[in-house]
Amino acid sequence: MKKQALVIGLGQFGMSLAQSLSDRGVEVLAVDRNPDWVQQISRHVTEAVTLDATDEEALSRAAPGQRDLCVCTIGQESRESAIIVTALLKQMGAQRIVARASDMLTERILYLVGAHEVVNPERAFGERLASRLLHEGLLDEVPLGEDLVITEMRPPSSMEGKSLIDLQLPRKHDVTVVAIRRAAGNKGKLLLPDPREPLKLDDIMVVVSRPEAVRLLLENK
Numbered sequence: 001m002k003k004q005a006l007v008i009g010l011g012q013f014g015m016s017l018a019q020s021l022s023d024r025g026v027e028v029l030a031v032d033r034n035p036d037w038v039q040q041i042s043r044h045v046t047e048a049v050t051l052d053a054t055d056e057e058a059l060s061r062a063a064p065g066q067r068d069l070c071v072c073t074i075g076q077e078s079r080e081s082a083i084i085v086t087a088l089l090k091q092m093g094a095q096r097i098v099a100r101a102s103d104m105l106t107e108r109i110l111y112l113v114g115a116h117e118v119v120n121p122e123r124a125f126g127e128r129l130a131s132r133l134l135h136e137g138l139l140d141e142v143p144l145g146e147d148l149v150i151t152e153m154r155p156p157s158s159m160e161g162k163s164l165i166d167l168q169l170p171r172k173h174d175v176t177v178v179a180i181r182r183a184a185g186n187k188g189k190l191l192l193p194d195p196r197e198p199l200k201l202d203d204i205m206v207v208v209s210r211p212e213a214v215r216l217l218l219e220n221k
Contacts, residue, residue, distance in 0.1 A: 002027045005069040006062055006094075007045075008053045008085055010037040013100065013121050014073035019044040026069075029062060054084045065093035072099045072115075079106050083113055090114025137218050139204065143211075151207050151214045152181070155199045164195040169207075173217045179206040 003026045007018040010032035018030040018041055028045040032038050035050045042048035051058040053072075064070045070089050074082040083106070086099045090113060099115040101107040107118045139152040159167060169175040179190045181204035190206065199205075207214060 003068040004066070005029070005071065006031070006064055006067045007071050007073060008032070009073035009075070009082075009100075010034065010041055011073065011075055013075065014071075015041055017071060017073060022046065029067070031062060053088070054081050056088055059085070059088050060092060064089050065095070067094065069096050069098065070094040072097070075100055075102055082106065083109055086110050086115050087113040138214060141214070144208070147210065148208055149211050149214075150178075151209065153205050153207065153214060153218070155201065155203055155205055156218060157201065159199050160201050161198045163198055164193055167199075169217075173209075174213045175207050175209040175217055177205050177207050180204070181206065 005021050005026050005028050007014055007021070007028055007030045010018070010030060014030070014032070015037070018028050022028045022045045028047075030038070030041045030045045030048045031051050031053060033050065033052045038048045038050045049062070051062070053059045053062075053074075072082055072085045072089065074085060079102075082099060082101070086097060089097045096117075097115050098117045098119060099110040101110055101118050101120055102122060107120065110118045137154040137156055139154065141149045141151040143149050164177055169177060177193050180193045181190050182200070182202075193205075
């Protein structure tokens with residue numbers, strides 16, 4: 001059975017999230033008070049409806065309590081609406097509520113009124129971009145909770161021609177390679193790493209580590 005999600009707020013972030021969830025096989029109901037935005041997303045999701053989610057009766061018609069995921073993506077332009085909508089979702093029995101915040105105060109309030117998770121996409125993107133700008137070999141990173149991150153990185157030149165056995169990354173740097181994306185002959189597919197095979201500079205390593213481990217590795221290459 002497909003998962004069902006309710007996405008409230010169709011700004012740039014909400015649009016992207018709704019479409020991405022739909023692309024991954026989720027049945028998405030996208031709502032916003034702006035009919036133009038609703039029309040724009042309608043061809044990408046299961047259903048799109050124009051409504052004011054701060055209106056309790058209107059929001060109840062979206063049946064948030066019956067959905068696996070409810071996301072309030074209302075941003076900085078209407079913090080009060082984001083707080084009201086999150087509180088209503090909690091009141092209506094939503095199983096999992098994810099809310100968007102752009103400052104620490106709003107984040108704390110959203111947790112208090114019922115959000116299970118609060119995200120700040122602008123801050124997260126800024127942190128990821130800063131890491132990429134400061135470390136040339138770091139391509140992307142995704143946090144796994146507070147203690148671990150998954151990172152895509154290119155091996156520094158000092159690793160070229162060496163195997164994972166030679167490098168001993170878990171012991172020396174607390175970094176574990178879980179996959180290799182090798183362009184030549186494999187169309188960029190992810191492959192399980194062969195610990196005996198020499199690394200190439202155009203390889204992309206997918207690693208799991210503590211948040212600072214990869215940066216320290218790249219700084220001390």
